[in-house]
Amino acid sequence: MPALSLDLRERIVKSYEEGTTSIRKLAERFQVSKTTVHKLIILKRETGQLAPKRPNGGKPSPLVGKEAEGMAMVVEHPDYTLSEYCQEWLERTGMDIAVTVDLGID
Template identity: 40%
Template sequence: MRPYSLDLRQKIIDVYIEGNTSQRQIAQQFRVAYSFVRKLIKQYRETGEIAPKRRTEQTPTKLSNEQLEILKTIAESNHDATLAELCDLLEQRVGVRIG
């Protein structure tokens, strides 16, 4: 899911700063989740920023480079296998279960 635009974020903050509207009403007015409005306002108060947060860490892969090569070989030799079958074959070969 893509982050909401800066334009929308700024409009939400502008309505919030006016002070006449609750966070729930703002969420309804802009048709966004209340939790988004709450988090955006919290971020604005703490940092003064409204831009979407950047992901700083990539989730590490469960497989080593060697295991990835084995998976590639399995996939090439079983080109008509389903994803579940490939997962089973990899688990049998290297002992790691992926989904």
């Protein structure tokens, strides 16, 4: 689910700060959850900001920095299937990785 626009975030918090309605009524009015309203209020109070966090801000892949190992494996075994590469990677590094396929179907 995409982040709420900054404009919507500001309208929600401004309505709350006016003090004329409850969190529940704000959630209904703006069609968001009560938790969302509450989190926005806390975010504004603690940081003074309402901008959404950057997407993909989580921890980096454990495979970052291991590209050379992966390429060496492909050069050594160009005929392997994806499943065989996953098994070979597990044996070489102890990391269990999964086969994923993007079919490009929307």
